[in-house]
Amino acid sequence: MSSAGRTSPLSIAITTGEPAGVGPELTVAALAEAAERWPSVRFTVLGDRELMAERAGSSAWLSMGAAIDIEHHALSVPVTAGTLNAANGRYVLGLLDTAIDGAVSGRFDAIVTAPLQKSTINDAGVPFTGHTEYLAERTHTPxxxxxxxxxxxxxxxxxxxxxxxxxxxxxxxxxxxxxxxxxxxxxxxxxxxxxxxxxxxxxxxxxxxxxxxxxxxxxxxxxxxxxxxxxxxxxxxxxxxxxxxxxxxxxxxxxxxxxxxxxxxxxxxxxxxxxxxxxxxxxxxLPIIRTSVDHGTALDLAGTGRADPGSLIVAIDTAVAMARHRRAA
Structure with missing residues (x-):
């Protein structure tokens, strides 16, 4: 990486995961804290803008800080919290592909992934074992x-x-x-x-x-x-x-x-x-940095406001720390 790249702000991408699960609302909650904790870090949220505003209860969070970008990816079909729809399987995979490509190209210093539902992607006609295996395949990592x-x-x-x-x-x-x-x-x-x-x-x-x-x-x-x-x-x-x-x-x-x-x-x-x-x-x-939560989509909690963002907050903090170590190496 050039010296200019090393002095630029860290850039972290966050995929919002399965739209019927808790990923969108956890992203909103976690970023509210991360933006205060890491004011010099640029966060890019990948997902449907209207969905995140709905789960947040308002669109006010979109202006919480200049260090947060919302990269809008439209849902394939409207979603109901807690109800899976295979028609959104490729939408979820598209978020992940965008994050991976951005990290490989150097646009992002790290990616943080909210939980996805493997069955939805498989039901959409795409063989999918999990984030880990897919990341290896997409980055050609043996x-x-x-x-x-x-x-x-x-x-x-x-x-x-x-x-x-x-x-x-x-x-x-x-x-x-x-x-x-x-x-x-x-x-x-x-x-x-x-x-x-x-x-x-x-x-x-x-x-x-x-x-x-x-x-x-x-x-x-x-x-x-x-x-x-x-x-x-x-x-x-x-x-x-x-x-x-x-x-x-x-x-x-x-x-x-x-x-x-x-x-x-x-x-x-x-x-x-x-x-x-x-x-x-x-x-x-991997040739890129990737962290994620330690839990699944929690469909029963989606849209209730009761999901705990703690794991996603730690995943963001760790991605920032890892990216800093890589830059300093």
Whole structure:
């Protein structure tokens, strides 16, 4: 990036996600706080202007600050809060495409995504597994890492070796090279985007009790331990494999910067129990910065004014911090 780009205001894009869900109203609420907290940051909201005004209860929020731009993308069809319509599936995907293209081109320093509904996009005729996989495909990134984080005084970060897979497919998806690549991505991005000089990444086993020396499974012996030996040879601080049922306690986590879990529901229930409402989703390994909320579309809360913007606020704060670290690198 040129020196002119480095001195220009940070620019953050926010996609408003599924229009029938809480994304539009959470964006309104979160930006009201973010605009005060980050007066030098330019925020661009991607979504339907009239929908956001409706969810805000008025159009007054549109003039809350000169650092907020509303990039209008019209809904495909009118929407009722809480009621999904596949006709808006491509609208949702269009918001994401605009954000990704803008980040790749340098227009945006980071993107923050409100929750979307996978089923709506699939029902619109577009195969879609999730934000993480779609971001990897659109940026031609061979491997990305999903990391959820609770960003408090003592951040708890949990990354995944596999993401949205049936449990029966997890073992076959774990390879030595894959785990080494995943640890390398985590190690690199924790340095570049979080300012950690020597990240310490604790690694779980796959099986109960980390396999009990092979009596409860050999993945720890045949795959995970060889991968950790290779990672350590590369200078990555990655001890393990630890039994997942005992790893998530203060005496282990106090010196850890991240935990690498082997599958989605091994690490994320703990993270969400500890931080839900203030946790976020971060995609590591991309050429762009992307953060998101740690929850879904909450259709039952859409339009009620009761949805909590806490996770989206943290996602915005973290995107700003990560973009600043990248610029300073």
């Amino acid at each position: 491997r990305v890492v999903m990391m959820l984080a609770g960003m408090g005084d003592r951040p708890l970060r949990v990354a995944l070796a596999t993401t949205h897979l049936p449990l029966k497919d997890v073992s076959a998806a774990l390879t030595v090279d894959g785990i080494v690549d995943t640890l390398s991505i985590i190690n690199r991005d924790l340095k570049a985007l979080f300012g950690l000089q020597k990240p310490r990444i604790l690694v779980t086993g796959l099986n109960p009790h980390a396999g009990e020396n092979g009596y409860l499974g050999r993945e720890e012996i045949d795959v995970i331990t060889p991968a950790l030996l290779q990672a350590r040879a590369l200078g990555i601080d990655a001890p393990g494999p630890y039994p997942a049922d005992t790893l998530f306690q203060p005496r282990y986590l106090k010196d850890a910067d991240c935990v690498l879990a082997m599958f989605h529901d091994q690490g994320l229930p703990v993270l969400k129990f500890a931080t839900f409402g203030e946790g976020i989703n971060i995609t590591l390994g």
